[in-house]
Amino acid sequence: MSKIEEYLSEFDDYELAYFAKYKLDTYLKNSQENINQILFKRGLTKSRIKNLIENNPKSKLDDNKERCPRCYSDKxxxxxxxxxxxxxxxxxxxxxxxxxxxxxxxxxxxxxxxxxxxxxxxxxxxxxxxxxxxxxxxxxxxxxxx
Ligand SMILES: [Zn+2]
Incomplete structure (x- = not known):
């Protein structure tokens, strides 16, 4: 497993969708191709990514964890x-x-x-x-x- 694969394996589909939207561009071309393959394997098409972000259930979570105000991840x-x-x-x-x-x-x-x-x-x-x-x-x- 490559480093990025290992890193992304800890992300749930919602987190992966935000990652694809906001972080993918910050990677070098080779890594981007790698990441795109991972997204493909996990079934994260463009429309699914959009859908996941629009319907992120974590935005309604009310726990005491410190969460990102944009993607609501606690990572x-x-x-x-x-x-x-x-x-x-x-x-x-x-x-x-x-x-x-x-x-x-x-x-x-x-x-x-x-x-x-x-x-x-x-x-x-x-x-x-x-x-x-x-x-x-x-x-x-x-x-x-x-
Ligand atoms: Zn975030």
């Missing part, structure tokens, strides 16, 4: 990020700041992203519009403390 990812409010520099600036900081002097905040549809629930550093690659770079340079 939410929380990352601790250095909280910087600098208006210039963007993600790269943050990465460099973090790289230079030695021991936890930078305040941390939770960055909360939906794992299914990519919706940002919390974006302490206003990173959302930035390119994925700079986020990756900032992760790479950032030592996470858990």
């Amino acid at each position: 939410i990812r929380k990352d601790k990020v250095e909280y910087t409010n600098e208006s210039n520099g963007g993600s790269l600036g943050i990465a460099i700041t973090a790289y230079n900081a030695t021991n936890g002097k930078v305040p941390y905040k939770n960055e909360v992203i939906c794992n299914v549809c990519g919706f940002w629930l919390k974006d302490p550093n206003n990173e959302k519009p930035k390119m994925f690659i700079t986020r990756f770079l900032s992760r790479f340079l950032t030592k996470k403390e858990d």
Whole structure:
């Protein structure tokens, strides 16, 4: 099983539908073909995806789980990020700041992203519009403390 196959096997049909609508485009062409095959195997045609999203029963759920306001999945990812409010520099600036900081002097905040549809629930550093690659770079340079 490929990584993406494994990842998507944990999604129910509704989650997969949102994933197809909002996240598919963010993958490289090769991966997109892979994902399309998985969608095909699970019977998620374009019209079925549309239908699943329109009739998502989770929107009526009233439990205490933290859910994504867009797709209502509880597959939410929380990352601790250095909280910087600098208006210039963007993600790269943050990465460099973090790289230079030695021991936890930078305040941390939770960055909360939906794992299914990519919706940002919390974006302490206003990173959302930035390119994925700079986020990756900032992760790479950032030592996470858990
Ligand atoms: Zn979502």
